[in-house]
Amino acid sequence: MYERDTIAAISTALGEGAIGIVRMSGGDALVMANQLFKGVNLLTQPSHTIHYGHIVDPESKQIIDEVMVTLLRAPKTYTREDVVEINCHGGIMAVQAILDLCLQMGARLAEPGEFTKRAFLNGRIDLSQAEAVMDLIEAKTNKAMQASMNQLQGSLSKKIRSLRQTMLNTLAQIEVTIDYPEYDDVEEMSLQQLKTTAQAISQEVQHILKQAQSGRLFREGINTVIVGRPNVGKSSLLNRLTGWDKAIVTDIEGTTRDTIEEMVNVRGVPLKLIDTAGIRQTEEVVEKIGVERSRKALEEADLVILILNQAEDLQEVDLELLKASQGKKRIILLNKQDLPSQLDRNALAESSGTATIIETSMLEEAGLDALEDEISNLFFKGQLQSTDINYLLNSRHTQLLKQALAALDEVQSAVAMELPVDLIQIDYTRAWDLLGEITGDSVQDELLNELFSQFCLGK
Ligand SMILES: Nc1nc2c(ncn2[C@@H]2O[C@H](COP(=O)(O)OP(=O)(O)OP(=O)(O)O)[C@@H](O)[C@H]2O)c(=O)[nH]1
Ligand SMILES: [Mg+2]
Numbered sequence: 001m002y003e004r005d006t007i008a009a010i011s012t013a014l015g016e017g018a019i020g021i022v023r024m025s026g027g028d029a030l031v032m033a034n035q036l037f038k039g040v041n042l043l044t045q046p047s048h049t050i051h052y053g054h055i056v057d058p059e060s061k062q063i064i065d066e067v068m069v070t071l072l073r074a075p076k077t078y079t080r081e082d083v084v085e086i087n088c089h090g091g092i093m094a095v096q097a098i099l100d101l102c103l104q105m106g107a108r109l110a111e112p113g114e115f116t117k118r119a120f121l122n123g124r125i126d127l128s129q130a131e132a133v134m135d136l137i138e139a140k141t142n143k144a145m146q147a148s149m150n151q152l153q154g155s156l157s158k159k160i161r162s163l164r165q166t167m168l169n170t171l172a173q174i175e176v177t178i179d180y181p182e183y184d185d186v187e188e189m190s191l192q193q194l195k196t197t198a199q200a201i202s203q204e205v206q207h208i209l210k211q212a213q214s215g216r217l218f219r220e221g222i223n224t225v226i227v228g229r230p231n232v233g234k235s236s237l238l239n240r241l242t243g244w245d246k247a248i249v250t251d252i253e254g255t256t257r258d259t260i261e262e263m264v265n266v267r268g269v270p271l272k273l274i275d276t277a278g279i280r281q282t283e284e285v286v287e288k289i290g291v292e293r294s295r296k297a298l299e300e301a302d303l304v305i306l307i308l309n310q311a312e313d314l315q316e317v318d319l320e321l322l323k324a325s326q327g328k329k330r331i332i333l334l335n336k337q338d339l340p341s342q343l344d345r346n347a348l349a350e351s352s353g354t355a356t357i358i359e360t361s362m363l364e365e366a367g368l369d370a371l372e373d374e375i376s377n378l379f380f381k382g383q384l385q386s387t388d389i390n391y392l393l394n395s396r397h398t399q400l401l402k403q404a405l406a407a408l409d410e411v412q413s414a415v416a417m418e419l420p421v422d423l424i425q426i427d428y429t430r431a432w433d434l435l436g437e438i439t440g441d442s443v444q445d446e447l448l449n450e451l452f453s454q455f456c457l458g459k
């Protein structure tokens with residue numbers, strides 16, 4: 001284990017919470033805490049115990065707060081160093097005052113992510129687990145949380161390690177070939193083996209990437225764009241789904257002038273819901289810009305909710321939107337079904353293809369359940385159960401996996417071209433290295449600093 005100074009930070013969210021925690025980690029954590037703590041002598045207490053007492057300013061002798069102190073001795077701690085957690089009353093004053101005292105005792109203010117960084121450097125967790133901690137802090141819904149938990153428990157690392165082990169076996173085999181070039185048939189064999197493993201590994205990597213694509217949706221929210229002509233009820237839908245009046249709803253066409261975004265959770269599926277300006281021909285400058293944005297939002301959407309007003313017949317713009325959303329995951333709502341029907345369903349059927357059509361009334365809150373069912377169906381059907389989202393990759397992971405994939409492709413084409421084994425081996429080893437960077441088995445210092453600095457303080 002490395003020799004390190006003692007760090008301290010507030011590890012609960014700042015604010016008026018019920019309790020706040022100041023956490024210290026390092027060789028002097030216990031001694032420092034003991035100088036501030038009035039109660040039992042912490043230095044003689046066994047590990048993993050919690051003690052009641054007061055934090056007292058050693059200079060002014062003033063009582064700062066009534067606290068519970070958790071005492072955790074190395075190595076069975078989050079950082080594998082001695083850790084002390086001072087649980088005090090929430091609110092900024094007490095927590096901040098106690099942190100100040102810790103710093104006065106000689107602790108250093110922890111950098112963002114430094115506790116987790118130490119956990120990594122001391123070998124308690126690997127890199128992808130460390131990153132999962134970060135995701136967990138940011139996770140927006142239960143399902144995203146689940147994926148982070150899985151990763152924390154090491155599903156990605158486990159997978160990558162087993163892939164690398166397979167690759168290592170082949171590498172060893174090749175070494176033999178290079179050392180004993182006189183055996184032609186050995187070379188022939190290794191080439192064959194290289195090809196098969198490169199292929200197999202490449203498939204596995206593709207599979208991880210594919211699953212991660214769903215993971216991304218869960219972490220960042222599914223880009224869901226509500227489009228339609230003015231006044232069909234787009235803003236009303238946003239308000240129904242968020243449960244509050246985020247967007248202004250009026251009977252004036254063109255009420256929404258710009259896109260409005262809100263995160264909502266539909267049956268555990270996080271949607272980044274985007275209400276757009278109604279699309280129509282307009283000469284009005286502000287509205288025109290809004291309409292442009294609506295079209296752009298439509299292009300970038302993961303899911304399109306196209307609203308039609310069934311109290312009117314299909315119009316040019318409706319048909320245009322039906323066309324523009326083709327090839328996207330989409331749901332069509334026939335809104336205002338509380339009003340007499342005017343819309344020609346046969347004409348609609350011709351332009352809507354296989355899209356699911358749901359009758360709704362935002363006014364009477366009808367059809368919303370069916371809509372939620374459909375959303376959950378679209379994103380969970382068959383392949384996508386929450387327990388399947390094992391890999392929640394960040395962009396660093398994705399990059400590395402793609403680079404590894406490219407290197408493996410090189411291997412395969414090199415084998416096809418019958419290049420010498422030692423040349424092919426270079427690409428193969430590169431793929432192996434790249435995968436290793438995911439778990440941190442081969443990783444450089446700057447990368448580590450960069451990575452851990454993204455954490456919030458106190459983790
Ligand atoms: N009768 C009836 N009226 C509705 C329904 N949904 C929305 N409305 C009304 O239609 C009008 C327009 O609703 P909005 O939600 O503002 O429509 P929008 O699509 O956001 O309109 P723009 O922002 O102008 O593009 C409002 O007066 C709503 O109260 C519905 O299901 N039935
Ligand atoms: Mg609107």
